[in-house]
Every structure is written in C-alpha cells, then in structure tokens.
Amino acid sequence: xxxxxxxxxxxxxxxxxxxxxxxxxxxxxxxxxxxxxxxxxxxxxxxxxxxxxxxxxxxxxxxxxxxxxxxxxxxxxxxxxxxxxxxxxxxxxxxxxxxxxxxxxxxxxxxxxxxxxxxxxxxxxxxxxxxxxxxxxxxxxxxxxxxxxxxxxxxxxxxxxxxxxxxxxxxxxxxxxxxxxxxxxxxxxxxxxxxxxxxxxxxxxxxxxxxxxxxxxxxxxxxxxxxxxxxxxxxxxxxxxxxxxxxxxxxxxxxxxxxxxxxxxxxxxxxxxxxxxxxxxxxxxxxxxxxxxxxxxxxxxxxxxxxxxxxxxxxxxxxxxxxxxxxxxxxxxxxxxxxxxxxxxxxxxxxxxxxxxxxxxxxxxxxxxxxxxxxxxxxxxxxxxxxxxxxxxxxxxxxxxxxxxxxxxxxxxxxxxxxxxxxxxxxxxxxxxxxxxxxxxxxxxxxxxxxxxxxxxxxxxxxxxxxxxxxxxxxxxxxxxxxxxxxxxxxxxxxxxxxxxxxxxxxxxxxxxxxxxxxxxxxxxxxxxxxxxxxxxxxxxxxxxx
Amino acid sequence: xxxxxxxxxxxxxxxxxxxxxxxxxxxxxxxxxxxxxxxxxxxxxxxxxxxxxxxxxxxxxxxxxxxxxxxxxxxxxxxxxxxxxxxxxxxxxxxxxxxxxxxxxxxxxxxxxxxxxxxxxxxxxxxxxxxxxxxxxxxxxxxxxxxxxxxxxxxxxxxxxxxxxxxxxxxxxxxxxxxxxxxxxxxxxxxxxxxxxxxxxxxxxxxxxxxxxxxxxxxxxxxxxxxxxxxxxxxxxxxxxxxxxxxxxxxxxxxxxxxxxxxxxxxxxxxxxxxxxxxxxxxxxxxxxxxxxxxxxxxxxxxxxx
Numbered sequence: 091x092x093x094x095x096x097x098x099x100x101x102x103x104x105x106x107x108x109x110x111x112x113x114x115x116x117x118x119x120x121x122x123x124x125x126x127x128x129x130x131x132x133x134x135x136x137x138x139x140x141x142x143x144x145x146x147x148x149x150x151x152x153x154x155x156x157x158x159x160x161x162x163x164x165x166x167x168x169x170x171x172x173x174x175x176x177x178x179x180x181x182x183x184x185x186x187x188x189x190x191x192x193x194x195x196x197x198x199x200x201x202x203x204x205x206x207x208x209x210x211x212x213x214x215x216x217x218x219x220x221x222x223x224x225x226x227x228x229x230x231x232x233x234x235x236x237x238x239x240x241x242x243x244x245x246x247x248x249x250x251x252x253x254x255x256x257x258x259x260x261x262x263x264x265x266x267x268x269x270x271x272x273x274x275x276x277x278x279x280x281x282x283x284x285x286x287x288x289x290x291x292x293x294x295x296x297x298x299x300x301x302x303x304x305x306x307x308x309x310x311x312x313x314x315x316x317x318x319x320x321x322x323x324x325x326x327x328x329x330x331x332x333x334x335x336x337x338x339x340x341x342x343x344x345x346x347x348x349x350x351x352x353x354x355x356x357x358x359x360x361x362x363x364x365x366x367x368x369x370x371x372x373x374x375x376x377x378x379x380x381x382x383x384x385x386x387x388x389x390x391x392x393x394x395x396x397x398x399x400x401x402x403x404x405x406x407x408x409x410x411x412x413x414x415x416x417x418x419x420x421x422x423x424x425x426x427x428x429x430x431x432x433x434x435x436x437x438x439x440x441x442x443x444x445x446x447x448x449x450x451x452x453x454x455x456x457x458x459x460x461x462x463x464x465x466x467x468x469x470x471x472x473x474x475x476x477x478x479x480x481x482x483x484x485x486x487x488x489x490x491x492x493x494x495x496x497x498x499x500x501x502x503x504x505x506x507x508x509x510x511x512x513x514x515x516x517x518x519x520x521x522x523x524x525x526x527x528x529x530x531x532x533x534x535x536x537x538x539x540x541x542x543x544x545x546x547x548x549x550x551x552x553x554x555x556x557x558x559x560x561x562x563x564x565x566x567x568x569x570x571x572x573x574x575x576x577x578x579x580x581x582x583x584x585x586x587x588x589x590x591x592x593x594x595x596x597x598x599x600x601x602x603x604x605x606x607x608x609x610x611x612x613x614x615x616x617x618x619x620x621x622x623x624x625x626x627x628x629x630x631x632x633x634x635x636x
Numbered sequence: 637x638x639x640x641x642x643x644x645x646x647x648x649x650x651x652x653x654x655x656x657x658x659x660x661x662x663x664x665x666x667x668x669x670x671x672x673x674x675x676x677x678x679x680x681x682x683x684x685x686x687x688x689x690x691x692x693x694x695x696x697x698x699x700x701x702x703x704x705x706x707x708x709x710x711x712x713x714x715x716x717x718x719x720x721x722x723x724x725x726x727x728x729x730x731x732x733x734x735x736x737x738x739x740x741x742x743x744x745x746x747x748x749x750x751x752x753x754x755x756x757x758x759x760x761x762x763x764x765x766x767x768x769x770x771x772x773x774x775x776x777x778x779x780x781x782x783x784x785x786x787x788x789x790x791x792x793x794x795x796x797x798x799x800x801x802x803x804x805x806x807x808x809x810x811x812x813x814x815x816x817x818x819x820x821x822x823x824x825x826x827x828x829x830x831x832x833x834x835x836x837x838x839x840x841x842x843x844x845x846x847x848x849x850x851x852x853x854x855x856x857x858x859x860x861x862x863x864x865x866x867x868x869x870x871x872x873x874x875x876x877x878x879x880x881x882x883x884x885x886x887x888x889x890x891x892x893x894x895x896x897x898x899x900x901x902x903x904x905x906x907x908x909x910x911x912x913x914x915x916x917x918x919x920x921x922x923x924x925x926x927x928x929x930x931x932x933x934x935x936x937x938x939x940x941x942x
Contacts, residue, residue: 144715144716144717145716145717145718147717147718150717150718152673222679222682222683222686223683223687224683224687225680225683225684225686225687225688226680226683227671227673227675227676227680227684228675229680229683230675230677230680239679242679242680242683243679243682294712294717294718295718296718297718298718298719298723302718315727315890316716316719316724316727316728316890317727317728317890317894318890342800342888343888343890344799344888345885345888345894346885346886346888348783349786349798349799349886349887349888352786352787352790352791352798352799353798353799355791356790356791356794356798358798515667516667516668516901517901518666518667518668518669518670518672518901518902518903519666519667519668521668521672521673521674521676522667522668522669522672523667525672525676535674536674537674555677555678556675556677
C-alpha cells in the first residue's frame with residue numbers, strides 16, 4: 091500500500107508540474123501590466139470601471155461609462171469641466187437676439203490621423219444622431235435643435251435638421267426654443283464631431299476598435315481589450331495639449347466593487363468608489379460626491395387608481411420618514427430627498443438649491459398631517475376604512491431594492507394603516523411596465539443630461555413621453571412652456587421653481603433620495619474632478635505628484 | 637466507425653437546431669425588450685426595432701437568423717452595438733478556456749489522487765481527510781471559496797495577486813477556486829468507484845496471478861474505476877470551459893461567463909442565442925468525446941458497431 095501511495099503522489103506531482111509548465115506557454119496576453127511598464131518619469135493614472143463601454147461610437151453612447159470615456163478622448167464644440175462651460179473645438183461663439191441661432195467659430199484642430207477637424211464633422215454628427223436610420227438610443231438629446239425630433243420620427247428629411255456648416259470653420263445651429271442650457275448640452279458626446287469617411291468605411295464596425303475611429307480630445311484610445319481594459323495615451327495633436335499632464339491612463343474593467351477596493355488598497359488603482367455596504371469603515375478617509383441620480387416613487391394617477399386622489403398622494407408623502415429610510419437603507423450615505431430637483435444643479439448665478447431653498451416634505455414623518463389627508467382621501471374614495479386601500483409598490487428584483495421597498499412598506503402601513511404589497515421584477519420588465527402604466531407606485535429615478543433643473547422637470551408636462559403617471563396640470567404646463575421661451579434667466583428660473591412647487595404640492599411623486607457616492611483617492615493624484623453631470627470622472631487636467 | 641460518427645453528427649445538428657429554436661422563441665417571451673431604457677421614447681424604439689429587423693413578422697426573422705447562421709453570421713450584439721457576437725465570443729472564450737483548462741487539470745489530477753488515496757486507505761486517517769475535503773468542496777459555494785482565497789492570499793498575506801489575468805501567478809487562485817467543486821466531486825466518484833472495483837473478481841485474479849500491488853492498482857483498478865469519472869466529466873468540462881460568471885467576476889477575468897447572465901439582463905437576443913449555441917456545440921462535442929473515450933478505455937463498451 092505504501093508503494094502505491096508514493097507512486098500515486100509521484101503521479102500527481104508530475105501533473106502539477108505540468109500545470110506549472112503550462113504557465114509559461116499559453117497564458118493570456120500579459121503585456122501592458124500597468125505600473126510595471128511605466129518609465130519613472132511617465133505620469134500614469136489607473137482606475138477601474140464596473141462595466142466595459144458597450145460602445146464608443148459618439149452617436150450611440152448610452153451609458154455613463156461610455157459617455158465619460160468618450161469625453162476624455164474626444165472634444166466637442168465646448169467642454170463642461172468642473173461645472174463650467176469652457177471653449178473646446180469652438181474658440182468663440184455668438185447667439186442671436188432671440189436666443190435661437192448659435193454661430194460657432196472653430197479653432198485649428200486636428201484629428202489623431204492628422205486630418206483637420208472641420209464644421210462639416212459636427213454637421214454630419216448631429217444629422218447622423220437624429221437620422222432614424224442610425225437608430226441612436228439617445229437621439230432625444232437633440233430635442234432643442236430645430237426639427238430634430240421631426241427628422242428622428244421620419245416626418246421630415248434629414249436636410250431639415252437645424253444644423254449647417256457655413257464653411258470649414260463656422261457652424262450654425264438653430265434651435266426650436268431659446269434653451270439657455272443648450273450650450274452645456276453640447277458637452278454630450280452625441281454632439282461631438284464624427285468623421286463621415288470612417289463611418290462609411292467601417293459601417294456598423296465603426297469605433298469597435300481603437301483603429302476604427304479617430305480622436306481629437308486630450309487623450310487617444312490606444313488599446314481596447316474588450317471587457318478587460320482600455321489604454322489611453324496623451325494626444326500630441328490636441329489643441330490644448332500643454333495643459334494635459336498625464337501621459338497615460340489605464341482603465342481596467344472590474345465588475346466587482348469589492349475587488350476594486352482591494353486593488354486600490356493594494357496600490358493597483360489610483361482612485362475607487364467605496365461599495366455602499368463598506369462606507370461606514372471609510373467615512374473618515376473618503377470624499378463624497380453627488381452622482382446626479384434622484385430617486386422617487388412615481389404615483390400613477392390613471393383611471394381607477396386610488397392614487398388618482400390627491401389627498402391620498404399627499405398622505406403617502408407625509409407618512410414617509412425620510413431620515414429613517416436613508417439611515418436604514420444607506421447608512422446615511424445618500425441625501426434624503428425633501429424636494430424633487432437636485433439642489434446642486436446650476437441656478438442663475440449660484441446653485442439652484444442655494445437660490446431656491448425648499449423643503450416640500452419634512453425629514454421626519456408627519457403622521458398628523460398624513461392622517462388629515464388620509465381621512466379626506468378615505469371619504470372621497472368612498473371606502474369605510476384605510477385598510478380597504480391596497481397599494482402595490484413595484485421595484486427591481488435586487489436585494490437593495492427589496493430592502494428599500496420593505497422600509498417604505500413598513501412606514502406607510504404603520505403610519506397610515508393602508509395595505510402595501512411589494513412586487514419585484516427584473517429591471518427591463520420594470521421599465522416596460524412603467525411604459526405601459528402597469529403600476530400603482532414604482533420606485534424610479536432620473537439622472538441629469540445637462541446642468542439645469544429643466545432636465546428633471548421636463549418629465550412631467552402633459553405631453554412628455556416620460557410622463558407615465560398621467561399627471562396633467564395646466565399650471566405646470568404653463569410654467570414649463572413659459573420657461574422654455576422666457577429670455578430673462580431669473581424669470582425663467584423662478585418659473586422652474588414654481589413648477590417644482592406645483593408638482594410637489596400635487597404630490598405627483600414621492601421624493602426619496604439624492605444619491606451620493608463615497609470615493610477614495612491616492613493623495614498623489616491632483617486635479618481629478620468628479621461630477622454629477624457630464625463625465626463622471628474628469629482627468630483631462632489631472633496630474634500625478636509623487 | 638465512420639458511420640457511427642456521421643450518425644452522431646446528424647443527431648447533434650438536430651439537437652442544436654432544436655436548441656436554437658427553443659431559445660429563439662423563449663427569449664422573445666422574456667418580459668421587456670432589448671431597447672427599453674429609462675430614457676427611451678416611442679419614436680426611438682421604433683427606429684431601433686426597424687434597424688434590427690424586429691418589425692418584420694416573426695417567421696421572417698427566424699428564417700433570416702438561420703440563414704445567417706449557415707454563413708457563420710451570429711449577428712451584432714444588441715448591447716455592444718459595434719461588436720459582432722462572434723467577435724465577443726472569440727475575444728472572451730480563450731480566457732475562459734485557459735482558466736477552465738487549468739482548473740480542470742488541478743481538479744482532475746488532485747481529485748483522482750485524493751479518491752485513489754482515500755479508497756486505498758479506507759477507514760483510516762487519509763480516507764477521512766479526503767472525505768472532509770470532498771464535503772467542503774461540494775458544500776461551500778464557489779464564490780465563498782473564491783472570495784476567501786482572494787482575501788487571505790491576496791489582500792492579507794499579499795502572496796498572490798488579488799485579481800486580473802496577467803501571468804502565471806494570477807491564475808493560481810482562480811483555478812483553485814473554480815476547480816474545487818469538481819475536485820471534490822471527482823474524488824468522491826473515484827473513491828466509490830475504486831471501492832466497487834476492488835471487490836471484483838478480476839482484481840482477485842490479478843492479485844493471485846502474482847502481480848504486485850502497484851501493478852494491480854495501476855493496470856486494473858484505476859483503469860476500471862475511472863469510467864464513472866469520465867461520464868461525469870463530459871458536462872463538467874463543457875460547463876467549466878464556457879466560463880463561470882462568479883469566479884470571473886471576483887477575479888476580474890474577461891471570460892465569457894458573464895455574457896450568459898448579462899445577456900439575459902439586457903435582453904441582448906443575439907448574444908443570448910450566440911452564447912447558447914456555443915455552449916450547446918461544446919456540450920455535444922464533450923459528450924461525443926466522452927463516449928469515444930469509453931471505447932478506448934474499456935473495449936467491452938464499444939458503442940458503435942464494427
């Protein structure tokens with residue numbers, strides 16, 4: 091027996107040695123291991139993203155990750171950096187008296203293949219964005235542009251789009267409404283120039299790999315191993331290249347946030363978001379930023395829904411204890427939503443929240459007020475007691491969503507005595523049910539496309555395609571219409587604030603939370619900016635100082 | 637032999653066709669659709685449906701898909717808009733296969749070894765030791781083993797890298813984590829099989845013929861005992877080679893495991909179909925090879941007619 095065991099062990103040792111032997115040969119490509127490759131004087135930034143970018147085609151980007159990265163390798167007419175609009179490819183511009191016509195004067199700039207950046211690239215890009223044949227999921231962003239939505243729905247031909255290159259260095263954009271936030275919107279990748287010759291050459295493969303696109307931004311995409319990593323290098327043809335300090339950027343795809351945190355602590359990443367469940371341990375070292383997302387319950391006012399009753403909606407709003415909710419579900423990481431519009435978006439001169447402070451609903455539940463509204467609701471709905479009112483709360487099928495829903499269910503049931511049932515479905519299904527108005531209360535949210543309260547408020551006009559709760563208020567529509575055409579910034583902002591008040595006084599939504607993220611950064615990194623709108627992380631002027 | 641293989645091939649193709657049809661129909665029953673997103677409007681959705689041909693009747697879509705498939709065209713991913721499904725699978729499969737092969741080598745060699753040792757030392761310390769390892773491997777989920785190994789050896793002891801796939805030392809922890817369940821399973825099956833074989837007449841014959849213990853074990857016992865292990869290995873090999881979502885996620889390995897999950901979450905019809913077909917084909921190949929291996933190892937079981 092002993093001989094067998096020994097021989098058996100020998101066999102295994104041989105097998106394991108063969109495993110080791112394999113290690114030399116057929117391993118996956120191991121080049122560009124970040125830190126080890128950098129020469130001592132090279133400034134390299136390394137960070138991770140949760141998912142790879144589904145696409146880097148300027149007209150098709152549909153995710154925060156894609157849009158963020160695109161803004162680091164491309165340059166639009168203007169750039170939104172650290173909350174300010176600064177000139178990009180356009181060195182200056184004029185706006186007509188009525189605020190409807192913008193003329194951009196482009197500077198001398200080159201694509202990474204040496205070809206000049208021209209106004210024709212931008213005209214082509216915007217027309218391509220709204221062309222129904224492109225089927226861009228984000229074409230709605232061009233709404234302020236004249237005829238854009240009609241072209242997108244096929245009503246008008248593409249030549250009718252309100253964008254025209256007057257010559258190589260001059261671009262004219264005509265708007266439907268004098269939207270003051272339009273300039274900031276040009277920071278979205280969908281408005282960046284696109285090279286027509288390359289789109290025609292590569293067809294649907296355009297931008298699938300680094301060599302299938304060209305770049306005019308601070309960095310050039312040098313390598314893209316899908317689902318693994320991207321490597322950016324400083325663009326030597328960038329018009330503002332002297333302000334760019336980094337030589338190289340490594341973007342690693344790390345789907346697991348805990349793994350990313352471990353990598354950061356190992357020194358493999360230069361900054362990282364702290365997973366929400368571990369935030370408490372890092373509170374003293376972490377910084378916080380708003381990621382722009384604003385979560386709320388949508389209350390369906392369709393047909394026979396009990397929530398058609400305004401008093402019931404207000405009762406629900408006052409029955410929620412937002413402070414407890416935030417503490418239980420996020421350990422205080424998120425900000426409680428006592429109003430609807432994210433307070434840190436731009437107002438006229440200062441932040442919107444500073445210029446228009448507002449607490450629509452108290453931080454703690456106000457059970458007395460809630461019960462007052464409830465009594466009226468019970469009478470108007472013609473039921474004998476609150477327990478006859480049954481509401482369904484629809485949410486996603488993740489663990490987090492379940493906890494959120496359970497806290498809300500508990501608060502509403504306890505404070506109002508009505509019955510709340512929770513229904514969890516996969517994300518896509520939830521979205522479809524929302525589109526079909528198949529819900530009573532749904533846990534939903536919105537992220538900003540541009541730095542203005544309008545991005546949050548535009549959802550609730552009577553004709554908005556995103557108004558899935560059949561909310562219709564003449565006053566609200568009036569205020570929103572007025573704000574769209576008003577030329578005076580202060581009057582316009584006043585009107586938007588009034589609209590926010592109308593929305594919340596009608597109890598159309600139940601504001602819950604404004605999301606914040608805790609993040610850690612290696613102190614040697616300087617000049618890196620996180621933002622709630624535009625690129626999530628912006629490192630075009632970042633620097634590494636050992 | 638050739639007739640056998642041909643028949644096998646035809647049946648396999650029919651199986652794959654049934655698989656494709658079933659999945660093709662089933663994905664369209666999943667609630668929601670690939671294009672629905674927070675910011676979708678009806679016009680945009682219409683544009684996208686037209687772009688991908690989803691506005692055509694279902695039978696037309698199905699036939700178009702099959703026609704393209706015959707040309708090797710799995711279509712473009714609905715989510716990764718500029719990448720073909722074939723490209724996505726081609727990029728990610730080598731990582732999964734690499735990880736899988738290492739995990740399997742580790743699992744099979746160690747599993748067989750443990751099973752043999754346990755059987756040969758029945759009811760003694762080595763046996764119990766191997767059984768305990770087997771029970772742990774079968775009961776503890778792979779994400780716990782994976783996370784534990786990562787934490788202990790990567791973060792705390794800093795002996796091995798925490799994640800990624802960039803050289804031999806990166807492959808050690810994920811291979812062990814991925815292979816652990818198979819190791820446990822193989823060792824149990826091998827142990828049971830060895831114990832069954834040892835009571836067979838031919839073992840007594842071999843022993844009484846004067847063969848040494850080593851010769852008995854290696855020439856007769858293992859060879860006969862290994863058959864059940866090969867049976868279970870067929871599906872296991874296919875499953876491991878196509879990547880596992882969990883281990884690849886924890887260790888940040890860009891394999892194809894994630895597409896089985898993310899494809900369904902994003903309702904990426906083409907990717908779901910493509911990756912399912914890939915798995916199906918691999919499974920069919922693995923099972924065929926298992927059957928052929930039987931014939932080689934045990935002349936009694938020749939599943940084809942001479």
